[in-house]
Amino acid sequence: MPELPEVQCVVDSLKRISGKKIVSVKILNDRLREPVQLNLNDLLKDKIILEIERRGKFIIFKLNSGDIVSHLGMTGKFLIQESLIENKFNRIVLELDDGSFLIYNDIRKFGFITYEENYTSNKYIKKLGVEPLSENFTADLLYELTRNKKTNIKQFLLDQSFIVGLGNIYVIEVLYLCKISPKRMAKDVNKDNCIELVEEIKRILKNAISNGGSSISDYRDADDKEGSFQDSHKIYNKKIDPLGHDVLKIKQGGRGTNYCPICQFY
DNA sequence: TTAATTACCTGAGAGC
DNA sequence: TGCTCTCAGGTAATTA
Numbered sequence: 001m002p003e004l005p006e007v008q009c010v011v012d013s014l015k016r017i018s019g020k021k022i023v024s025v026k027i028l029n030d031r032l033r034e035p036v037q038l039n040l041n042d043l044l045k046d047k048i049i050l051e052i053e054r055r056g057k058f059i060i061f062k063l064n065s066g067d068i069v070s071h072l073g074m075t076g077k078f079l080i081q082e083s084l085i086e087n088k089f090n091r092i093v094l095e096l097d098d099g100s101f102l103i104y105n106d107i108r109k110f111g112f113i114t115y116e117e118n119y120t121s122n123k124y125i126k127k128l129g130v131e132p133l134s135e136n137f138t139a140d141l142l143y144e145l146t147r148n149k150k151t152n153i154k155q156f157l158l159d160q161s162f163i164v165g166l167g168n169i170y171v172i173e174v175l176y177l178c179k180i181s182p183k184r185m186a187k188d189v190n191k192d193n194c195i196e197l198v199e200e201i202k203r204i205l206k207n208a209i210s211n212g213g214s215s216i217s218d219y220r221d222a223d224d225k226e227g228s229f230q231d232s233h234k235i236y237n238k239k240i241d242p243l244g245h246d247v248l249k250i251k252q253g254g255r256g257t258n259y260c261p262i263c264q265f266y
Numbered sequence: 267t268t269a270a271t272t273a274c275c276t277g278a279g280a281g282c
Numbered sequence: 283t284g285c286t287c288t289c290a291g292g293t294a295a296t297t298a
Contacts, residue, residue, distance in 0.1 A: 033274075033292090033294090057292075071293085073291090073293080074275085074291055074292060106275095107275085107277070108274090108291095109275055110275065110291080124293085124294090149269095150269070151268085160292085160293080167291075167292070168291060169291095253269095253271075254272075254291080255290090256291080
């Protein structure tokens with residue numbers, strides 16, 4: 001389940017293909033979240049990959065003309081292979097000018113890959129909120145954003161139009177570390193909570209990136225390597241928290257939420 | 267206008 | 283063994 005740290009690690013592992021030219025594009029399955037442009041080969045052929053960047057959970061391949069915008073959804077992966085290894089979940093294969101392959105593999109097809117003349121005009125990119133690792137993400141901003149919000153803090157933090165990059169796992173972990181109940185309304189977090197949330201969000205994301213992300217089910221980087229940050233999780237997918245308290249599991253907005261009713265205050 | 271629910275998707279695991 | 287059911291969750295569309 002790629003969230004900001006996992007996407008960042010994928011981007012870092014993809015950087016070594018920058019400078020390479022796309023020779024051809026083969027579409028093996030066009031029914032992704034966004035239907036694959038059927039003329040993708042014409043759009044990408046002979047384009048050079050200049051840079052690879054992350055915006056929220058999106059991956060941007062900047063080309064010498066135009067950009068590729070991609071989202072990994074739940075099970076998407078980019079793989080770099082020297083020779084193509086057949087896999088039934090390979091959806092799109094880009095052949096590069098050094099003979100290697102960049103493969104978009106996605107079991108559940110919640111992700112997509114699309115060509116844009118400029119990634120900033122992408123309909124999803126346009127709606128994104130603040131980058132949590134940027135200096136723009138401050139306690140003051142978080143306090144301001146949460147005013148009058150009647151949704152719970154868990155779902156607020158997941159909303160990519162406010163803060164980008166956080167997914168279910170990291171939100172669950174952050175709320176536990178900040179001792180805030182996921183059921184508390186967003187408008188009821190105070191200034192001190194916001195200071196702590198901002199610090200903890202930045203800290204956990206940086207830690208996760210330096211540990212290669214969290215590999216829960218399908219996540220791998222472009223070299224098919226797993227991360228190890230799942231070993232540092234305190235409460236996600238746990239029955240007992242580090243203090244020995246029973247962890248409760250509830251549903252919020254159709255998503256599972258783990259929390260400790262003793263440590264986390266409503 | 268805002269908040270909550272549902273659809274999309276498929277493998278894994280549980281239960282019978 | 284094999285079938286059915288439930289669960290996992292990122293995002294947008296739909297509904298309230």
